[in-house]
Amino acid sequence: MSTPIERPAPGSYEHDGDFQQLQGPYFGRYGGQWMPESLMAALQEVEETFRHAVKDPEFTAELNDLNANYINRPSLLSEVPRFAQDHPGVRIFLKREDLNHTGSHKINNVIGQALLAKRMGKTRLIAETGAGQHGVATATAAALFGMECTVYMGEADTKRQALNVARMEMLGAEVKAVTIGARTLKDAINEALRDWVASVDTTHYLLGTVTGPAPFPEMVRYFHQVIGDEAREQSLEQTGKLPDAVIACVGGGSNAIGLFHGFLDDKDVELYGMEAGGAGVETGKHAAPIALGRVGVLHGARTYLMQDEDGQTIDSHSVSAGLDYPGVGPQHAFLHDTGRAIYQPVSDSEAMDAFKLLTRTEGIMPAIESAHALAGALRLAAKWVADGVVDKSTPQDEQKVIIVNLSGRGDKDVSTAATWFGMVPEDQTEAGE
Amino acid sequence: MTDTIRSLTAEKIEQARADGRTAFIGYLPAGYPTIEDSIEAAVQLGNNGADIIEIGLPYSDPVMDGEVIQLATAEALENGFRVADVFHIVKEVTSRTDAAVVIMTYWNLVDRMGVDEFSRRFAEAGGAGLVTPDLVPEEASEWFEASDKYELDRIFLTAPSSPDERVKLTVDSSRGFVYAVSVMGITGARGEVSNAAERVVRRAHEAGAPRVCVGLGISEPQHVAEIGSYADGAIVGTALVAALRDNGPQAVGEITRNLVTGASKK
Numbered sequence: 001m002s003t004p005i006e007r008p009a010p011g012s013y014e015h016d017g018d019f020q021q022l023q024g025p026y027f028g029r030y031g032g033q034w035m036p037e038s039l040m041a042a043l044q045e046v047e048e049t050f051r052h053a054v055k056d057p058e059f060t061a062e063l064n065d066l067n068a069n070y071i072n073r074p075s076l077l078s079e080v081p082r083f084a085q086d087h088p089g090v091r092i093f094l095k096r097e098d099l100n101h102t103g104s105h106k107i108n109n110v111i112g113q114a115l116l117a118k119r120m121g122k123t124r125l126i127a128e129t130g131a132g133q134h135g136v137a138t139a140t141a142a143a144l145f146g147m148e149c150t151v152y153m154g155e156a157d158t159k160r161q162a163l164n165v166a167r168m169e170m171l172g173a174e175v176k177a178v179t180i181g182a183r184t185l186k187d188a189i190n191e192a193l194r195d196w197v198a199s200v201d202t203t204h205y206l207l208g209t210v211t212g213p214a215p216f217p218e219m220v221r222y223f224h225q226v227i228g229d230e231a232r233e234q235s236l237e238q239t240g241k242l243p244d245a246v247i248a249c250v251g252g253g254s255n256a257i258g259l260f261h262g263f264l265d266d267k268d269v270e271l272y273g274m275e276a277g278g279a280g281v282e283t284g285k286h287a288a289p290i291a292l293g294r295v296g297v298l299h300g301a302r303t304y305l306m307q308d309e310d311g312q313t314i315d316s317h318s319v320s321a322g323l324d325y326p327g328v329g330p331q332h333a334f335l336h337d338t339g340r341a342i343y344q345p346v347s348d349s350e351a352m353d354a355f356k357l358l359t360r361t362e363g364i365m366p367a368i369e370s371a372h373a374l375a376g377a378l379r380l381a382a383k384w385v386a387d388g389v390v391d392k393s394t395p396q397d398e399q400k401v402i403i404v405n406l407s408g409r410g411d412k413d414v415s416t417a418a419t420w421f422g423m424v425p426e427d428q429t430e431a432g433e
Numbered sequence: 434m435t436d437t438i439r440s441l442t443a444e445k446i447e448q449a450r451a452d453g454r455t456a457f458i459g460y461l462p463a464g465y466p467t468i469e470d471s472i473e474a475a476v477q478l479g480n481n482g483a484d485i486i487e488i489g490l491p492y493s494d495p496v497m498d499g500e501v502i503q504l505a506t507a508e509a510l511e512n513g514f515r516v517a518d519v520f521h522i523v524k525e526v527t528s529r530t531d532a533a534v535v536i537m538t539y540w541n542l543v544d545r546m547g548v549d550e551f552s553r554r555f556a557e558a559g560g561a562g563l564v565t566p567d568l569v570p571e572e573a574s575e576w577f578e579a580s581d582k583y584e585l586d587r588i589f590l591t592a593p594s595s596p597d598e599r600v601k602l603t604v605d606s607s608r609g610f611v612y613a614v615s616v617m618g619i620t621g622a623r624g625e626v627s628n629a630a631e632r633v634v635r636r637a638h639e640a641g642a643p644r645v646c647v648g649l650g651i652s653e654p655q656h657v658a659e660i661g662s663y664a665d666g667a668i669v670g671t672a673l674v675a676a677l678r679d680n681g682p683q684a685v686g687e688i689t690r691n692l693v694t695g696a697s698k699k
Contacts, residue, residue: 032572034540036497038592038617040569040599180503186494193496198618200594296541297567298494310516311545313493 019264019340025214028337030330033213034297039193042200047215049116054222059115066111070144071101073108073226077234077403082361083374087381089390089399091239094364094406095231095259104367104408105224105255106137106208112223114141117204124148124203128192130157130185130251131322131369132164133408134208139173141206149173152191154184157321164412182315185325189299209252210329213300217329221257228262231403239401245270245380248405249372250343251287251323253332255407260341270342273332274376276318277345287316288345289328290336303330319348319416320368322408344379346372352420354378355410367408368416377404441533441561442586442609445484446644446665455661455696458646459689460487460537460670461677463522464514465505472525474677477686479530482693486526487564487668490519490538497566499621501671505678516542520558527559535588535609537564543576552579562586562609570606580608588612591637593629601640610644610666611637615651621671623650634664657695667696 025031033043053059067073076096084092097105117125125142126149129135135151142149151168155177158165168175181187189212196205210217210224228246235243246263248256250273263269278286286292289304296305298313306314306326316326335341355371357378358364366374380402384390390400410417418424449456459478465471475486491506491514498506523534536555543551543563555563562585568576570589580587586609591600594617604611615630616623630647637645646666651657657667669692676684 033569034567034572035569036567036592037569037590037599037603038594038614040592041594041596044596180500180507181493190494190496194499194619197497200617294545296544298541299496305541307541307545309545311492311541311543312510 020261022331024218027217027331027334030301030303030333031214031217032302033300034302035213035300036197038197039200042196043213043215045120046116046219049120050215050219053116053119063112063115067226071107071111072099074230075099077231077238080358080362080364083358084381085361087378087385088392089394090381090384091399091401092377092381093235093238093243093401093403095227095403097227097255097405097407098366098370098409102133102137102140103411104133104137105227105258105405106134107140108226108258109208109220109223109254110134110137110141110206113204113206113219114145114147117147117206118145120204122202122204124150124199125206126150126152126192126195126199126203127206127208128152128185128188129208130154130188130324131320132157132161132168132412133322135173135175136164136167136171138206138208139168139171142173143171150195151175152178152188152195154182154188155179156183157185160321160416161412184315185321186313193299209254210257210331211252211299211301211303211327217301217331220254221261221331224254224258225261227255227258227405228260231259232262235401235403240397241401242266242269243401243403245272246403246405247272247274247373247376247380249274249323249369249407250328250332251276251325251369252327253329255405257329257331259403259405260335264340271335271340272376272380273341273343274346274372275343276320276323276372277347278317278319280347281345285317286345287318287324287326289326290332290343291345295333298327301327301330303333304328319351319420320372322367322369323372344376346375350375352417355417356421359410364406365410366406367410368413370405370407373404373407377402438581438584438608440586440609442485442535442588443644445533446610449484450665453697453699455657455664455698456484456646456666457482457657457693457696458485458487458666458668459483459673460489460668461673461685462489462491462502462506462509463519464491464509464512465677466508467512468514468518468522470682472522473682474685475522475526476529477682478673478689479526479532481686481689482696483532483689484666485561486530486532486534487537488519488522488526488534490516490536490542492539492542495539497619499619499671501674501678502620505674516546520554523555523560524558533561534559535562535564535586536560537566540565540568548575548579549582552583552585556583556585560585562588564588564612566590570602573606590614591633593617593633597636600636604637604640604642607642610646611642612668613637613645613647613664615647615649618649620649623652630660631663654692654695657692661696661698
């Protein structure tokens with residue numbers, strides 16, 4: 001028996017505005033708490049601590065202080081005219097999360113949750129990591145707050161991100177390679193959950209993205225909202241208006257929801273989430289669950305999943321380890337169904353072309369994850385030009401403005417990129433699969 | 434507990450009680466190592482003293498399982514196991530043993546087939562109910578409906594960490610028996626049964642559960658005997674799976690005969 005693919009048409013779900021007010025545990029029919037009973041009490045404790053903390057001026061003061069003086073916020077909003085030069089009439093700006101301490105947006109959420117862990121009296125942090133960015137950020141926070149730290153990482157990822165493994169160990173974390181299942185991010189989450197079931201008295205599971213059971217999707221979003229709030233203000237300052245579109249890559253979707261949130265109720269701002277199209281959605285080798293369109297439950301949430309007809313998770317594929325996850329945050333599933341945000345796959349090669357273009361035209365090397373968002377910006381800009389919406393005679397105040405979330409820097413990806421572009425002799429390649 | 438609907442697992446546990454025994458519940462994964470051998474092993478289990486047989490559905494992301502069961506279910510999937518194969522297995526086992534047969538499943542597999550469709554086919558095969566390790570009553574509205582419609586037992590889990598109101602919720606939502614998780618952790622044989630188990634069982638009984646069975650970490654007849662002093666049934670998984678892995682279906686019969694020596698209260 002095969003189940004027909006369920007894929008609500010974008011816009012088919014009615015929702016009357018006020019997107020910013022959305023809280024968990026459900027986003028439309030998505031989200032929830034599909035979790036073992038053993039963890040329900042811990043989730044309740046996390047949620048209560050979170051709701052209490054965000055209303056506590058002492059907590060927000062401490063968070064703001066760390067944002068400013070440890071993470072290096074606000075991050076810049078930089079225009080990249082040479083990157084946009086082939087699309088006259090379109091201005092592209094980058095939200096520079098790559099300039100945050102530890103090199104990506106991940107630290108925003110990590111510092112927030114580590115503060116909550118401290119409030120709960122937990123002495124140990126555990127985390128999953130794919131590309132290593134979230135693991136590095138968690139190991140960093142553990143060092144800062146004097147906590148123990150264990151990071152679970154799929155064995156396949158420990159190989160393609162060996163340098164980040166060394167970084168985490170240098171910071172005092174224990175990195176456990178997961179050798180079961182597909183040996184990537186989803187298996188690292190499974191192992192972290194197994195650890196948490198047995199260690200929940202002393203340990204906080206510092207989940208790195210806007211998936212998982214409530215309250216994680218809402219809580220992780222909360223700590224990333226600063227991205228969109230800053231970008232909105234900076235856009236008004238630098239261009240005198242709101243952007244026409246904001247674009248981010250979507251794996252689990254934390255950097256995207258952080259950017260989107262500030263604009264959710266600005267109806268004229270288009271929101272784009274770029275999924276990892278891998279070798280192409282039609283090949284089956286991708287990490288684009290919204291494009292695939294099958295709803296199910298994984299890791300605590302009902303959402304779009306990479307799954308086969310039986311409901312077994314399908315291994316995801318992407319040149320970028322950070323997008324190599326078979327699910328997507330439940331709020332993104334909801335934003336897709338409502339039509340408020342548009343999700344499209346970007347192939348490995350399209351992303352790598354954008355990676356190279358930004359590096360060569362602006363001297364900014366993006367994370368390959370973020371390169372998916374850059375490719376989305378180029379696609380949208382080309383469409384506007386092709387449709388005659390703008391051209392080289394468009395006066396500046398009428399030009400289209402796109403903000404791209406540059407969620408991380410590309411240092412960790414140099415080896416993958418060098419292999420991709422054939423810059424390394426065959427026998428010296430160590431990554432790129 | 435809703436008792437207006439006939440419960441096959443309740444009948445088995447009460448029968449054991451009347452016989453002066455602790456009910457014995459054995460877990461084996463469907464399709465491991467092959468579909469035929471998994472049927473054979475479950476029949477051995479049922480014909481050597483198990484009152485209830487728990488058939489585990491292999492799943493790609495089994496977050497509550499330890500290594501022995503993970504490796505077994507992964508092997509079943511590699512060998513091409515499909516979810517719908519479980520109905521054939523259940524039908525065979527119910528026809529060749531007197532045990533009640535439940536399925537232990539992570540929820541996405543049921544969700545994908547459709548809760549009603551899964552329940553209908555399972556009931557048709559003679560199944561008794563579902564054990565649902567990653568489904569809490571709050572998310573189970575479709576399952577409540579289908580389990581009433583097809584008269585299946587709802588076996589929810591209660592844990593050492595569950596606060597009183599959640600114990601009550603679990604007890605009120607379950608039919609047949611409540612599955613008491615003896616330890617904060619995943620499946621796997623342990624040297625001794627956690628001393629948290631007795632408290633978990635007592636709290637479930639106090640919240641009104643007529644039948645509470647204990648799982649996680651049970652591997653010896655004396656564990657079964659110890660649990661029998663306060664619980665209504667003992668659930669063994671990893672020890673059986675390891676026996677099947679090492680010595681085949683016959684070994685499951687042998688280890689079951691040994692384990693049930695701990696179940697007699699006479």
